[in-house]
Amino acid sequence: MSHLRDQLQPPAWPLLDEAVEAALRRAFADGSWGKYHGSNCRELADRLAALHECEHVVLTCSGTAAVELALHGLNVGTGDEVILSAYDFEGNFKNVLMVGAKPVLVDVDTRTGQLDVSQLEAARSSRTKAVIASHLHGGVVAMPAMRAFADQHGIAVIEDACQMPGATLQGRIAGMWGDVGVLSFGGSKLLTAGRGGALVTRDDGIAQRIRVHTQRGNDAYPLSELQAAVLVPQLDRLAERNQLRSENVSRLLALLSDVAGMRCFVEAAGSGALRRALSPETQPGFYKLGFWFDAAAFGCSRDDFACAMRAKGIALDPGFRALHRTHARGRFRAVNDLPNATLADESILVLHHPVLLGTAGDVQAIRDAISS
Ligand SMILES: *Cc1c(COP(=O)(O)O)cnc(C)c1O
Numbered sequence: 001m002s003h004l005r006d007q008l009q010p011p012a013w014p015l016l017d018e019a020v021e022a023a024l025r026r027a028f029a030d031g032s033w034g035k036y037h038g039s040n041c042r043e044l045a046d047r048l049a050a051l052h053e054c055e056h057v058v059l060t061c062s063g064t065a066a067v068e069l070a071l072h073g074l075n076v077g078t079g080d081e082v083i084l085s086a087y088d089f090e091g092n093f094k095n096v097l098m099v100g101a102k103p104v105l106v107d108v109d110t111r112t113g114q115l116d117v118s119q120l121e122a123a124r125s126s127r128t129k130a131v132i133a134s135h136l137h138g139g140v141v142a143m144p145a146m147r148a149f150a151d152q153h154g155i156a157v158i159e160d161a162c163q164m165p166g167a168t169l170q171g172r173i174a175g176m177w178g179d180v181g182v183l184s185f186g187g188s189k190l191l192t193a194g195r196g197g198a199l200v201t202r203d204d205g206i207a208q209r210i211r212v213h214t215q216r217g218n219d220a221y222p223l224s225e226l227q228a229a230v231l232v233p234q235l236d237r238l239a240e241r242n243q244l245r246s247e248n249v250s251r252l253l254a255l256l257s258d259v260a261g262m263r264c265f266v267e268a269a270g271s272g273a274l275r276r277a278l279s280p281e282t283q284p285g286f287y288k289l290g291f292w293f294d295a296a297a298f299g300c301s302r303d304d305f306a307c308a309m310r311a312k313g314i315a316l317d318p319g320f321r322a323l324h325r326t327h328a329r330g331r332f333r334a335v336n337d338l339p340n341a342t343l344a345d346e347s348i349l350v351l352h353h354p355v356l357l358g359t360a361g362d363v364q365a366i367r368d369a370i371s372s
Helices: 003-007 018-029 039-052 063-073 090-098 117-123 143-153 204-214 225-236 238-255 271-277 302-311 339-347 353-357 360-371
Strands: 056-060 081-085 102-106 128-134 156-160 180-184 197-201 262-264 288-293 316-318 348-352
Touching (some): 018 225, 039 056, 039 197, 039 225, 056 063, 063 090, 063 156, 063 180, 081 090, 090 128, 102 117, 128 143, 143 156, 225 238, 238 353, 238 360, 288 339, 302 348, 339 348, 348 353, 353 360
Parallel strands (some): 081 102, 081 128, 156 180
Antiparallel strands (some): 056 197, 316 348
16 A cells, blocks of 8 residues: 555554553463453453443343344344334344344434434334334434333333443433443444444343353353453543543534534534533444535535545545345335435435544544535
């Protein structure tokens, strides 16, 4: 790769973190890097349990595996239905199919980019066993309304907090609004071990069913001692880094306030919502920062715009493909044509998080790239 190309690469992830280096050296010195069992996984699980104030933590090999296990933990199987957003991580859709259930897709809230909780009732049937609530791109699902719906009908909630570990929603940590919460430690995530994930729950029965599913004489979905070793020091700094990311998001949104055609998920309902979103009561996590892109305002397509930004070293990319546009109609049920999810498919842009740990100058560079 040429020198020039290197200069234009977006900031690298993971960070060069000295605490991680020290943890790797310790794992080398004490041999835990090569052992099935040791104190690192136990310490990570204890730390996650304390953070989430929950009784049960199950460490897993990925967030995707954790969602699958959550479905097993809720006894979701053949003939059941699971509601999720038509704009979501594809693995969530595939996991529902994998356990023999049918995905039921609901539309997106055009302000927040999240699952529209007002459509849950229309999506519900006598077969509905669970809802997957994924907080995406710095936005948050309206969990109080989701929880009320689920409790009223005896439906379980899987809260996918893979994109916002350590975030709080109305005073409660992300993951604990669900009957079971899911975290990811994948290679691009805010807490990373290259691979890995975790389940958090207060429910003894759910935890027990998950353990029965994973324990087959050996752990079938393991997180290693070495992975746990590098995650513990990252957990030490999670709150501080989440805070810095929030501050840089505020800075960026202030800089973008006069840019027509890019509307951020977290300023959905104007500056009041932004203030609320960044208040101590609700502190979203910023794995990606989502925007609705208006091609007409910019006079170019979203994908061309994203390419141009990449060429300037800014990691602003198209979001997910919507599930109803990439899967055969027979594989899911939907209550309407999902027009907002179609819009999301075509017009969401996401800013990747590493730059959000940068300086005011790094944030200014995003603004400059957008207007040049
Ligand atoms: C990354 C992610 C996952 C899955 O995590 P992996 O550890 O990569 O398998 C699940 N849900 C969401 C919303 C994610 O962003």
